[in-house]
Amino acid sequence: MNQARPKVAVYKFSSCDGCQLAILCLEDELLTLAEKVDIANFLEARSRVVDGPYDITFVEGSITTEEERERIQRIRENSKYLVAIGACAVSGGIQALRNWIHVDAFVQAIYATPEHIHTLATSTPIADHVHVDLELSGCPVNKRQLLTVIASLLRGRIPDVPPYAVCIDCKLNGTPCVMVAQDVVCLGPLTRTGCDALCPSFGRGCYGCFGPSDMSKPETLAEHLKGRRTATPEIIRRLRGINGWSPKFRAATEKLEKTTP
Amino acid sequence: MLPRVSATVAIPKPDLQQVFDNLRGSRLRLIGPTVVDGAIALGEIERTEQLPIGWSDEQQPGRYRAKHGAEKTYFAFNVGPHSWRRFLHPPRLTLFSAKANGKMTIEHDGEEPPRYAFIGVRACDLQAIAVQDRVLMNGSYRDPQYVARRSNAFILAVNCTKASSTCFCTSMQSGPRVTGAFDLAATELPDVFVLDVGSEAGSQVLEGTSWAPANAFDVGRATEAVQKAERQITREVRTDHLGSLLFEHLESPLWKEVSGRCLGCGNCTMVCPTCFCTTVVDTIDLSGRSERIRVWDSCYTTDFSHVHGGNIRPSLRARYRQWVTHKFAAWREQFGVSGCVGCGRCITWCPVGIDITEVLKAFRSTGVK
Structure with a gap:
């Protein structure tokens, strides 16, 4: 990406807007960012839209409607480098809880006029529909990690997005393990870092919002937690909280379900 | 007047503050045990009150609890989540920074x-520092930051005047006596610290304290206190032919069994006081x-x-085997x-409580030796 001002687009799919807000939360760097790139299409930030193709496209949210399924194809065709940002875009997000249940039941129970709701039966990640060049997980994404990605791409470098578990960052930071020292249930050993081990630094357990690390072994931790008197439904609930549809958490929770009376 | 090197002296416990002041007067930053987030960790301190006075700990595989009691002890606990390599070989170290503006300009070296x-x-950690000295200071490749x-x-x-259930320094011949x-x-007694003076600098920091040569009674009580810790150690590793035992069993099904329970999180390597691997x-x-x-890295x-x-x-089987065979076998050949x-940190701080002494015992019982 060597041209003067690469064009950047940010799109929203089914999501809460939190990851787009993470971009806007780059307050100290936002002016520099606007100098270095042309923020060509980012409706949450500005109404001006410059046509594509775009050099870097960030996509927030999961695919939950027929319209979204078509729109992501057009966006992909118009983008050189597509980055899925956040748990929804990477794994289907919280709304992927519908994937285990009949979505019609929700529609009937929640909406006054269910006949107006047109939705797919599933919430799925962007990579299920188009080629994704890079995935940044997190609920929301970490703004430092976002910045690293943009700065690296501007220099033609492969962004450094570590695949290992939160535990490593806890240890680098010197945070005593909350699970060992305080008996707090923590998904850190299963979860990809990127958050700088934020939750344990405040004495609470990781709830897995960055999804599985590359070596994540949820079944092994589940076995251990059962031995510590954490009930299986509670383990399933935690693993499904935000990234339940990611293949590793999904496989582990479905197996746990089968073995629960 | 100051004690000579190799003397044994006693100081009243409150005089430790004078030692702290003398050290700070020589522009040294004091790092010591202090209670952080429910654990006795290592941090920067200035006053003895910041030490974990009255605190103790209980350690088991995968479990650590810091506890406060009535007794005004200063050092009645064992090693915690941090080791001294945090400070000698820091987890993150900026090697240089540079600015790209057509050419590369080094800003900070x-x-x-x-x-x-x-x-x-x-004692175990002093031994660990000696191990890292061999790797980072006394070998062919000297790390200038470490050396300085x-x-x-x-x-x-x-x-140590008490031992945790996870300690096995006696097996590794590293403690509990320094x-x-x-x-x-120092050996802590209820009323005094009995101090062995190991260097000129050690003697000089006693300036201004009311030190006195330790009498036979104090020396005897100090010896007994350390022996008490030694008697509390129950975990054991047989080290004879341990390296060859492991190398002969590289394809043992035990590796798969243990790595099946392992989360692969890397915590054992991160808390280990001798691990030194880094990435850039x-x-x-x-x-x-x-x-x-x-940045610290992990195998x-x-x-x-x-x-x-x-x-x-x-x-994960291969990675677990790498760590264990390096620590207990290849390391000896290499360094x-x-x-x-035998500090036991990898046992205590393993989230699922994998016990290296049990793993080695399993190899011993399958092997002929």
Whole structure:
């Protein structure tokens, strides 16, 4: 990406807007960012839209409607480098809880006029529909990690997005393990870092919002937690909280379900 | 007048503050045990009140509890989540920073090494420092940051007067009595610290304290206190032919069994006081300012064993085996000492409580030796 001002687009799919807000939360760097790139299409930030193709496209949210399924194809065709940002875009997000249940039941129970709701039966990640060049997980994404990605791409470098578990960052930071020292249930050993081990630094357990690390072994931790008197439904609930549809958490929770009376 | 080197003296416990003041007067930053987030960790301290006075700990595989009691003890606990390598071989170290503006301009050439006084170094950890000395200071490749930090460090060692259930220093011949190089080595008694003076610097920091030569009664009580700790140690590793035993069983099904229980999180390597592996990360910001940072790495991460053409240890079985065989077998060939000092941290801080002494016992019982 060597041209003067690469064009950047940010799109929203089914999501809460939190990851787009993470971009806007780059307050100290936002002016520099606007100098270095042309923020060509980012409706949450500005109404001006410059046509594509775009050099870097960030996509927030999961695919939950027929319209979204078509729109992501057009966006992909118009983008050189597509980055899925956040748990929804990477794994289907919280709304992927519908994937285990009949979505019609929700529609009937929640909406006054269910006949107006047109939705797919599933919430799925962007990579299920188009080629994704890079995935940044997190609920929301970490703004430092976002910045690293943009700065690296501007220099033609492969962004450094570590695949290992939160535990490593806890240890680098010197945070005593909350699970060992305080008996707090923590998904850190299963979860990809990127958050700088934020939750344990405040004495609470990781709830897995960055999804599985590359070596994540949820079944092994589940076995251990059962031995510590954490009930299986509670383990399933935690693993499904935000990234339940990611293949590793999904496989582990479905197996746990089968073995629960 | 000051005590001579190798003398044994006693000081009233409150005089430890005078020692702290003297060390700080020599512009040393004091690092010692202090209670952080429910654990007795290591941090910067200035006053003795910041020590874990009255605190103790209970350790089991995968479990640590810090507890406060009525007794005004200063060092009635064992090693915690941190080790001294945090300060001698820091987890993150900026090697240099640079600016890209057509050409590369070096803005900042490394960090000025801090000068430390380490308060309360236990026997196992003193041994661990000696192990890292061999790797980072006395071998063919000297790490200048380590050498500077290590050479300037003042060491106030402390003999353990209790042991945790996870301790096995006696098996690794590293404790509980402090041996090796220290400036002062203290044994805590209810009324006094009995101090072995290990260096000229150790003698000088007693300036202004009401030190007196330790009498036979104090020396006897100190010896008994350390023996009490020794008697509390129950975990054991048989070290005879341990290296060859492991190398002969590289294909044992035990590796798969243990790595099946392992989460692969890397915590054992991160808390180990002798692990020294690092990776180098280059960061860049929007303005083109870049930093090269050296960061602790672990043989449990996949990136660690990813080399040209693929990963040389693709399975967790292979990575677990690498760590254990390096610590207990290959290390001895490579550096002439054991890579394990028996501190027990990898047992306590393993989230699922994998016990290395049990693993080695299992190998022993399958082997012929």
